[in-house]
Amino acid sequence: MFPEIFDTKPLRRSIDDGLNWVVKNWGDEFEAAASPLLWLLNSIEDLLIATPWWLFTIILVGIAWLATRRWQMPVVVLVGLLFLGVMDLWEDAMTTTALMITATLTAIVISIPVGVWMSRAKPVRQTVTPVLDLMQTMPSFVYLIPTVMIFGPGKIPALIATIIYAAPPLVRLTDLGLRSVDPAVMEASRAFGTTPSQRLFGVQIPLSLPTILAGVNQTTMMALAMVVIASMIGAGGLGYQVLQGIGRLEVSRGLFAGLGIVVLAIIFDRITQSFGKQLQARIGLAEART
Template identity: 75%
Template sequence: MFPEIFETRPIRIWLDNGLEWIVINWGDQFEAVAMPLLWLLNGIEAGLLATPWWVIIGFFTVLAYLATRRWPLPTVVLVSMLFLGVMGLWEDAIKTMALMIAATVTAIVFSIPLGIALARSLLMRKIVTPVLDLMQTMPSFVYLIPTVMIFGPGKIPALLATIVYAAPPLVRLTDLGIRLVDPQIMEASQAFGANPRQRLFGIQIPLALPTILAGINQTTMMALAMVVIASMIGAGGLGYQVLQGIGRLEVSRGILAGLGIVVLAIVFDRITQAFGKQLQAHIGVDVERS
């Protein structure tokens, strides 16, 4: 046994009391700040549920065709989406999709500017990188504890936990994409008199878009990976069906809901990857011509 150097109980008590103090004195303020996230999630969910099923399936099928200009991927998307409806998973799949979209949109809003800031500041990268490491390696159940204490079980802590878990890849890949832009292109733009803002929005971001889109793809997949855990605190959707399958020992319920999550992952992963490859090929041609 490792020898006990000092008593850790006072530290745990201090942490617990500190969090309780935050909940008592700042809980309402935290809820007010997080309320727009709940409105976003509820709005997306209500909009998707109000949309006819055939419109949603048609939208994703057309989107898949635009991404590839070939029929194999649209066919896979069509069959996959029909599977959700035929198996009675449509409503739960829509709720899961709403959570994933809300988390991804929020992550995009915060992660891309942060990634750009990291690419432009070595000091900020040194400060933020350990935080990103902590967000990616910390078990999700750990940061579910304070969010549930502050907000209570429901959609807000589920969405926050999903954002925390899913955002780091987009920050890292945005930072990487900006830094990997060819220095010769940057020097040429500077020689033509482009200011830093023009170089960022006219050169760096467009050339880094394939990498950024890969980050969005990873964020989407990680958001979907959180749906089962998020269901434990009231997120609902396909994750809740998996949880019910575990609690009731219903193998069929768990397998079907798990397949539903896999179907959503395939649809979003293949479409975003196809758009990324299309964009990368287009930018590659432009760079060669320039």
């Protein structure tokens, strides 16, 4: 046994009491601040569920064709979506997709400005990097405790926990992409008398778009990786089906719902990767696919 150096109970009690005080005095304010996120999530979910399956399939197959210009990926998307429909997982898949899209959009809005800030100020990068390390290594269940205490079980704590878990890769890759722009190109843009804002939006961001899009891809995948855990506090969707399969020992329910999550992951992963390769080819960072 490790010797007890000091009693940690008062420290733990003070942390719990502090969070209880926040919930009691600021709970309503936190719920009001999170209401736009809930509105966005519900709006996207209602839109996806209301969209006829055949229309959603045509749209996603068309996006896959535009991303790859080959027939293989659209066929994979078509087969995957038909699998979700045949296995009676369509509505749950739309709920999961809505959570993933909302978390990804929110992460984009937050992460890209933070990544830009990090790339332009070394002290900010040195401060934010340990925070990102903590966000990525902290067990995701830890995020659920304070969010459930503040908001109660439901979609909002699941969404917030998903955003916290999924945002760091996009912050890192945005910072990396902006700092990796060729210094000669930056020097040439300065010689033309451009302002820092013009260099950022006219040179750095366009040249670093493939890297930023890779960050979006990673954020999307990490958001999907959270769906089972998020279902434990009321997120619903395919993760809830997996959770029910565990609770009822129904192998088929858990297996098919898990395969549904894999289908969504493959679809969104391949589409975003393909768009990233197209951007690389356009700006000369990679050979165009033939």
